[in-house]
Amino acid sequence: MSTPLSLHAQRALERLGDSDFVNLCIRSDAARNDAHVPGSASPNTRFNSTLEYYLGSQQITHAADTLNSYCQSILGEVVKANEEAWEKIKNSFKFKDREVAATAFFQHRAGDGSVREALRDKLKCFWSPESDVVAKLRNKLVHQNGHDPEREVEKEIDSKNGQWCPIMPPMWIGKSIPVRYDAGDWLAADAEIGLWANSHVRHHIHLMDQNLCHVYSLPRERWVPRTVSRKIASTPLSNSYRGIAPGQSLSSLESTMSTSTPQQNVQPNDASSPYPKPSDEEIACAKRWHSSGKSLSDFVTDYAAKLNLRTIGRANRLAGVILSHTRRGHDCHFEWTFVPNDSDDEGNPEIVSIRLRQKEFKPFITIWGTRSEMRDFEDTGEHAAVLEYLKDCIDKTLTG
Numbered sequence: 343m344s345t346p347l348s349l350h351a352q353r354a355l356e357r358l359g360d361s362d363f364v365n366l367c368i369r370s371d372a373a374r375n376d377a378h379v380p381g382s383a384s385p386n387t388r389f390n391s392t393l394e395y396y397l398g399s400q401q402i403t404h405a406a407d408t409l410n411s412y413c414q415s416i417l418g419e420v421v422k423a424n425e426e427a428w429e430k431i432k433n434s435f436k437f438k439d440r441e442v443a444a445t446a447f448f449q450h451r452a453g454d455g456s457v458r459e460a461l462r463d464k465l466k467c468f469w470s471p472e473s474d475v476v477a478k479l480r481n482k483l484v485h486q487n488g489h490d491p492e493r494e495v496e497k498e499i500d501s502k503n504g505q506w507c508p509i510m511p512p513m514w515i516g517k518s519i520p521v522r523y524d525a526g527d528w529l530a531a532d533a534e535i536g537l538w539a540n541s542h543v544r545h546h547i548h549l550m551d552q553n554l555c556h557v558y559s560l561p562r563e564r565w566v567p568r569t570v571s572r573k574i575a576s577t578p579l580s581n582s583y584r585g586i587a588p589g590q591s592l593s594s595l596e597s598t599m600s601t602s603t604p605q606q607n608v609q610p611n612d613a614s615s616p617y618p619k620p621s622d623e624e625i626a627c628a629k630r631w632h633s634s635g636k637s638l639s640d641f642v643t644d645y646a647a648k649l650n651l652r653t654i655g656r657a658n659r660l661a662g663v664i665l666s667h668t669r670r671g672h673d674c675h676f677e678w679t680f681v682p683n684d685s686d687d688e689g690n691p692e693i694v695s696i697r698l699r700q701k702e703f704k705p706f707i708t709i710w711g712t713r714s715e716m717r718d719f720e721d722t723g724e725h726a727a728v729l730e731y732l733k734d735c736i737d738k739t740l741t742g
Contacts, residue, residue: 345657346562350415351551354408356568358544361404362537363570365397369533369590394532394591399483401536405543406480409473410454412547416554417457418447420465424558431460461550468553470507470546475499475519476539479529488529495521495529509549509660511541516620532591623703624669630705631674631698634721638696638707639676641729645736646680654691655679661697673708674698680739692739694732711735 347355372386372393379385421428422444434456437443446452458477462469478498482490490496499519520538524530555562620628639658646653657677676696697708698721705721707728714735719728 345548345552345565345659346555347548347551347565348416348419348555348560348562350412350419351547352563352565354412354547355544355565357408358405358540358547359567360570361401361540363572365401365533365536367572368393368397395530398531398533398536399488402476402531402539403480403484405536405539406476409476409543409547410457411450412551413454413457413461414447414450414452416551416560417452417461418444419560420554420558421447423560427465427558431464434460434464461554465554467557468546468550470510470542470549471502471505472507472510472519472542473546474502475521476543479521479535479539482529483531488531489527490523490529491527493523493527496523507542507545509545511545513541514538534591620668621703627700627703627705628669630721630723631669631700633723634705634707634725635674635676635696635698637725638728638732642676642678642694642696642732642736645733646678649736649740650683651680651736651739652683652685653678654681669700669703680736682740694735694739696732709735711738713738 372390376386376390417431421431421440425440428440428443432438432440432443435443435446435452437446437452443452447457454477458473461467475495475498478495482488482495499521520534522530522535551562554560635658643653655678657675659675661673661675674697676698678694679691680694681691692712694711694714695709699706699708707719707721708716709719709728709731710716714731717731719731
């Protein structure tokens, strides 16, 4: 990821990424063990149900606490950097001195709710409404052991009136919020709700940090995410590995808990999904973007390597007008910054760009470079003319 971010955001995003990976590993180990227990298709249903609740609730709590920690730190940076911002929020806190307030925020000594409200309502920064639901979930799980007799989490969902994050994590487009109640007023927790909370908070921090750093000129650096991997020992249990997908739950306690009320998804207001489903045309456009983006990106990377070009910058992003839950008004942008491999001068780089675009969800491609004019191509899936022009754009980074 080439987007510059504050160090506070980088730490938060790495911790949230670690949470996803570790949770997936633990569930996969449990699934692999079950696959090798003879005599039963679901030998550990009660254990798996307990494990699901524990991991799901812990991931929700970790996501909310990571968001709270980030919000305190970044508000400290904002107050330290900008007197006007402090004037907007100072009446929300007991700290009447700007320097004292900044120190308190850096030390995480302010109320988490007040900090979130200051960022959301007073400074009007980018805010994901899903994070308010995650915070409410966290408080119910931590302080009331998941008991929600007043259905406060459900009321929090209803209070948003269907207004959710304008650009949400792709995996949740078209899906309902997976908040569920089990046995009356007790909140359920599993892999799905844990992944939902974690992915929305990650998305929120990534977008909010860019917004705040830009508006208040906060220090930031390019983030190179560290990778975490895990080797599996070659044992009888590791053979015929039984994988488990992110957000996929282990065997639930269905047949052995006859007194349990069936779980039901919470649906706000009119019981419709808060995330409108895309049309068939939009789905087809998204699939074409995905296919074309991968093939054209691979081509540019391979062709630049053949020409002995060094990539010093790479950006993939969604560009355009922010509209709710749709690709309408957006482009998918890919950009490479090259210098000759034998050159130490990075002061005069050459740029090659691809934009996957659409008009009424009919996809087309725009290509240009530092030394090449913009040119549009219909995206039919056949890219011969596109590849020829890409070659020309990349060649000109060397020849001028």
